[in-house]
Amino acid sequence: ETRMPRPDQTRVMVVANQKGGVGKTTTTVNLAASLALHGNRVLVVDLDPQGNASTALGIDHHADVPSIYDVLVDQRKLSDVVQPVRDVEGLFCAPATIDLAGAEIELVSLVARESRLDRAIKAYEQPLDYILIDCPPSLGLLTVNALVAGAEVLIPIQCEYYALEGLGQLLRNVELVRGHLNPKLHVSTILLTMYDGRTRLASQVADEVRSHFGQEVLRTSIPRSVRISEAPSYGQTVLTYDPGSSGALSYMEAAREIALRGIGVHYDDSRAHTVG
Ligand code: ADP
Numbered sequence: 630e631t632r633m634p635r636p637d638q639t640r641v642m643v644v645a646n647q648k649g650g651v652g653k654t655t656t657t658v659n660l661a662a663s664l665a666l667h668g669n670r671v672l673v674v675d676l677d678p679q680g681n682a683s684t685a686l687g688i689d690h691h692a693d694v695p696s697i698y699d700v701l702v703d704q705r706k707l708s709d710v711v712q713p714v715r716d717v718e719g720l721f722c723a724p725a726t727i728d729l730a731g732a733e734i735e736l737v738s739l740v741a742r743e744s745r746l747d748r749a750i751k752a753y754e755q756p757l758d759y760i761l762i763d764c765p766p767s768l769g770l771l772t773v774n775a776l777v778a779g780a781e782v783l784i785p786i787q788c789e790y791y792a793l794e795g796l797g798q799l800l801r802n803v804e805l806v807r808g809h810l811n812p813k814l815h816v817s818t819i820l821l822t823m824y825d826g827r828t829r830l831a832s833q834v835a836d837e838v839r840s841h842f843g844q845e846v847l848r849t850s851i852p853r854s855v856r857i858s859e860a861p862s863y864g865q866t867v868l869t870y871d872p873g874s875s876g877a878l879s880y881m882e883a884a885r886e887i888a889l890r891g892i893g894v895h896y897d898d899s900r901a902h903t904v905g
Pocket residue numbers: 648649650651652653654655656681766822823824851852853854855857858859876
């Protein structure tokens with residue numbers, strides 16, 4: 630096993646898809662934990678008022694906890710709200726509380742409403758290798774804040790009927806933000822989630838996604854796994870909940886692939902299919 634390369638600059642990845650239930654949160658927390666276990670310093674920004682990423686990382690996010698809401702609306706420093714994740718060295722989380730549900734409306738009347746997260750991230754003093762932003766299932770101002778703050782968009786796609794439905798709208802928003810607010814922004818990564826290799830549907834969807842996107846699609850896909858869905862109720866990622874499971878191995882492999890792509894190293898396909 631070669632040591633994982635660390636990026637020479639912080640990679641800010643926006644995990645987005647306005648469809649709910651496609652694996653955004655699951656991918657954010659498990660990839661983040663995998664990258665941290667590979668030796669990186671990683672921050673998860675929970676931008677969904679549901680706070681599922683915070684829950685899955687075992688982070689306290691009851692109403693009084695300083696949160697990403699305070700950063701976006703009251704311009705509190707990001708370092709005031711970041712908490713370390715228990716059990717995973719190098720992994721941190723800026724939690725979301727239920728307050729964030731109101732931010733979508735409150736932001737409308739504030740100055741620099743689209744770039745508040747970007748400013749907060751740029752002012753963050755701690756060195757980081759990756760920032761992963763978990764978006765809500767909508768294309769409102771919270772998601773726009775993420776798209777302005779990031780350079781890379783990571784789109785999880787569930788291997789189900791209508792997998793590509795609605796993606797046009799997300800891609801148009803990425804173009805709009807790229808054109809007006811953030812020229813660095815691009816879709817760098819597509820990850821197939823909840824892949825069930827036994828069904829013809831899953832392989833058909835995978836083929837369709839690969840022919841539509843090509844290079845951006847990771848060779849590694851994430852299998853449907855009960856261990857992955859159980860882990861959040863223990864406040865854990867699957868990487869600590871069941872490190873030997875197919876779900877854990879596939880997220881570790883996806884993280885490796887993302888790291889190698891980041892430094893332009895060709896990924897050896899043969900491993901992608903041995904996990905899961
Ligand atoms: P989103 O954030 O896009 O709404 P989630 O990550 O919350 O989606 O996933 C939706 C549901 O699917 C959750 O209950 C989650 O536990 C489950 N899930 C996600 N990925 C997998 C997987 N690979 N195998 C099994 N269940 C999964």
